[in-house]
Amino acid sequence: MSGTYLGMPAFPTAVRASTKDTQLRANLTHATHTIRDKRAKAVAELDDWAQLREAGKDIKDQTLHHLDRYLLQLETQVTAAGGVVHWATDAAEANRIVADLVKAKGETEVVKVKSMATQEIGLNEALAAEGITAYETDLAELIVQLGDDLPSHILVPAIHKNRSEIRDIFIEAMGRWGRPAPDGLSDNPADLAEAARLHLREKFLRAKVAVSGANFMVAETGTLVVVESEGNGRMCLTLPETLISVVGIEKVIPTWQDLGVFLQLLPRSSTAERMNPYTSTWTGTTGGDGPAEFHLVLLDNGRTATLADEVGRQALRCIRCSACLNVCPVYERAGGHAYGSPYPGPIGAILTPQLRGIQSEVDASLPYASSLCGACYEVCPVAIDIPEVLVHLREQVADQGGKGHRLEAAAIRAAGWILGHPAVLAAGERAASKTRKLHPQKSPGPGIGPWTETRDLPEMPAEPFRDWWKKNRSPKEGR
Numbered sequence: 109m110s111g112t113y114l115g116m117p118a119f120p121t122a123v124r125a126s127t128k129d130t131q132l133r134a135n136l137t138h139a140t141h142t143i144r145d146k147r148a149k150a151v152a153e154l155d156d157w158a159q160l161r162e163a164g165k166d167i168k169d170q171t172l173h174h175l176d177r178y179l180l181q182l183e184t185q186v187t188a189a190g191g192v193v194h195w196a197t198d199a200a201e202a203n204r205i206v207a208d209l210v211k212a213k214g215e216t217e218v219v220k221v222k223s224m225a226t227q228e229i230g231l232n233e234a235l236a237a238e239g240i241t242a243y244e245t246d247l248a249e250l251i252v253q254l255g256d257d258l259p260s261h262i263l264v265p266a267i268h269k270n271r272s273e274i275r276d277i278f279i280e281a282m283g284r285w286g287r288p289a290p291d292g293l294s295d296n297p298a299d300l301a302e303a304a305r306l307h308l309r310e311k312f313l314r315a316k317v318a319v320s321g322a323n324f325m326v327a328e329t330g331t332l333v334v335v336e337s338e339g340n341g342r343m344c345l346t347l348p349e350t351l352i353s354v355v356g357i358e359k360v361i362p363t364w365q366d367l368g369v370f371l372q373l374l375p376r377s378s379t380a381e382r383m384n385p386y387t388s389t390w391t392g393t394t395g396g397d398g399p400a401e402f403h404l405v406l407l408d409n410g411r412t413a414t415l416a417d418e419v420g421r422q423a424l425r426c427i428r429c430s431a432c433l434n435v436c437p438v439y440e441r442a443g444g445h446a447y448g449s450p451y452p453g454p455i456g457a458i459l460t461p462q463l464r465g466i467q468s469e470v471d472a473s474l475p476y477a478s479s480l481c482g483a484c485y486e487v488c489p490v491a492i493d494i495p496e497v498l499v500h501l502r503e504q505v506a507d508q509g510g511k512g513h514r515l516e517a518a519a520i521r522a523a524g525w526i527l528g529h530p531a532v533l534a535a536g537e538r539a540a541s542k543t544r545k546l547h548p549q550k551s552p553g554p555g556i557g558p559w560t561e562t563r564d565l566p567e568m569p570a571e572p573f574r575d576w577w578k579k580n581r582s583p584k585e586g587r
């Protein structure tokens with residue numbers, strides 16, 4: 109995956125700072141609670157939501173089962189419509205393909221519509237290394253880019269910023285990237301949106317190349333689909349001469365009829381809208397209408413390996429609605445940056461370690477970044493059983509060893525031996541009861557200390573239960 113988040117600490121370290129940031133906590137709590145309440149109302153309007161959810165799950169599973177076939181069909185249709193399909197095994201290959209395409213046009217800048225896939229591969233940084241500037245055009249992405257920040261939410265990347273913080277970023281940074289913020293800019297949302305609109309208009313009118321992702325790719329016609337709320341996507345997809353779309357291979361669906369299911373599931377789950385304001389579809393090229401050149405970069409980057417895992421593959425059903433983030437008590441307190449990946453929250457905790465592997469400390473910590481409360485599964489419009497995958501990944505992390513897990517394994521082995529020797533267990537219980545006044549309130553041991561810092565240890569009884577039982581119950585009563 110991307111180098112964008114390189115150098116970020118593992119989740120337990122990262123949350124130490126973010127949970128103490130009261131402004132961040134307030135911004136996140138306000139935003140996630142507002143969106144989750146609206147979503148619940150929007151979903152409750154549909155009597156057949158459960159059936160739609162099941163249909164979305166089935167379509168995705170069926171497609172993933174025959175992914176090779178649908179991708180080849182998609183390639184055939186895109187090519188027949190005048191597009192060019194490129195296959196990218198990993199981030200480096202995808203970035204090289206895009207950079208070469210931009211350079212071949214003699215351009216040094218591109219406009220972008222928000223795309224998780226390009227964040228995943230660190231495209232902006234890779235293009236910058238080649239002397240190409242990528243301008244984000246989604247309002248929240250623009251805030252993140254101008255603030256030299258990282259996205260912290262799938263749908264609302266600047267969810268951690270409030271209005272006055274955004275105004276300060278616009279005033280400080282807009283001039284360095286193009287048209288400066290208007291004098292006396294207020295933190296009124298309409299004024300901020302107008303400042304962004306004026307700033308971005310210059311970019312739209314000048315850019316010769318655009319880069320997008322896609323929410324869906326329809327195999328039967330080779331059509332790509334972007335759903336959005338601001339209209340910046342529509343501008344990127346239609347105005348420039350060349351359009352390059354970087355899309356994960358799991359975004360393919362078989363037919364337009366299938367698309368109908370997702371166009372009902374996605375807006376209600378993500379923005380709590382009955383229908384999103386802009387749905388753009390494009391199929392290859394059409395003379396005199398839209399881009400004259402269209403390139404589709406199909407991105408693997410760990411997806412084939414994820415597909416091979418029978419439990420973990422359900423993460424590839426994800427339609428990036430972000431509903432699971434908005435209900436997650438851990439995300440609400442930790443914030444998106446703590447996950448060290450463009451995919452934060454519950455879906456990030458299962459997708460990132462699968463795409464990147466669990467070798468690094470950051471990735472091995474992610475399956476534990478959850479309370480396993482199950483709220484994410486309840487809201488997921490394609491019924492991804494995130495807790496099931498989290499536990500599955502925890503098994504893999506434990507199996508690969510590491511200091512904490514070696515200690516845990518040794519402790520369980522010792523416990524197993526003691527439980528298998530009742531006389532030793534009884535002697536240990538009596539000794540523990542007799543010395544109970546000397547026991548510490550918190551565990552000092554490595555790996556246990558942080559756990560008991562926030563929890564009380566159970567009090568040791570004055571007498572072991574089995575001794576009490578012998579004294580207070582006759583053998584007849586006791587059996």
Ligand code: SF4
Pocket residue numbers: 377425426427428429430431432433455484487488489490491492
């Ligand atoms: S896992 Fe489900 S709820 Fe979370 S972003 Fe993906 S589709 Fe939405």
